[in-house]
Amino acid sequence: IAGITQAPTSQILAAGRRMTLRCTQDMRHNAMYWYRQDLGLGLRLIHYSNTAGTTGKGEVPDGYSVSRANTDDFPLTLASAVPSQTSVYFCASRQGPSNSPLHFGNGTRLTVT
Amino acid sequence: QQQVKQSPQSLIVQKGGIPIINCAYENTAFDYFPWYQQFPGKGPALLIAIRPDVSEKKEGRFTISFNKSAKQFSLHIMDSQPGDSATYFCAASASFEGAQKLVFGQGTRLTINP
Incomplete structure (x- = not known):
């Protein structure tokens, strides 16, 4: 089934540890995004990539980094996790302009202790 | 200026009722307004969308009103x-x-009671 695959589904991580959340899409979409979802705050953009080889900062980029080595993969790395990064993380992609649908993965629930 | 404010945060309606969720924005540069629906354990999925040159859009039981x-x-x-x-x-x-x-707005948790 075409779509976005995120891994892991959930993770408990000790503060200070490094963690990479994986995201792979098989729709050949150019643009990819990472959002975090927190109750009462909605979905906030962390980083994005308009095309392979390029990345940009979103609304809440601090403490996170991304890379886009190819079209399909867009990993999100927490270099040194902190409790405030406890959240549900969603990867998304879309093809084309801003009025094309955003396709989301099923999320990674991350708890930083 | 990039914010979208959504209300209410939660809403409970009886089956057959008409829940209404409201959103407001400041930046007139916005040119596309989608609504996403999210079920527990899943990512959001596009439900319906509207462009600012249209005042209303209806798809099945879902309607967007735009002012x-x-x-x-x-x-x-x-x-x-x-x-x-x-x-x-x-x-x-x-x-x-x-x-x-x-x-995105802050989200509205909607419950429809049977």
Whole structure:
């Protein structure tokens, strides 16, 4: 089934540890995004990539980094996790302009202790 | 200026009722307004969307009303069903700093009681 695959589904991580959340899409979409979802705050953009080889900062980029080595993969790395990064993380992609649908993965629930 | 404010945070409606979720924005650069529906354990999925040159759009039981002068838009669900129970997000899209970005509202947790 075409779509976005995120891994892991959930993770408990000790503060200070490094963690990479994986995201792979098989729709050949150019643009990819990472959002975090927190109750009462909605979905906030962390980083994005308009095309392979390029990345940009979103609304809440601090403490996170991304890379886009190819079209399909867009990993999100927490270099040194902190409790405030406890959240549900969603990867998304879309093809084309801003009025094309955003396709989301099923999320990674991350708890930083 | 990139914010989208959504209300209410939660809403409980009886089956058959018409829940209404409201959103407001400030930045007139926004040019596309989608609504996303999210079920527990899943990612959001596009439900319906509208552009600012249209005042209303209807798809099945879902209707978006758009007021450009007030910079407000809302989602109405006709003949609501328990299966409509989900979290709903409004969003607005525009080009910021050379990239197309989608800004989401805070979300509304909707419960439809049987």
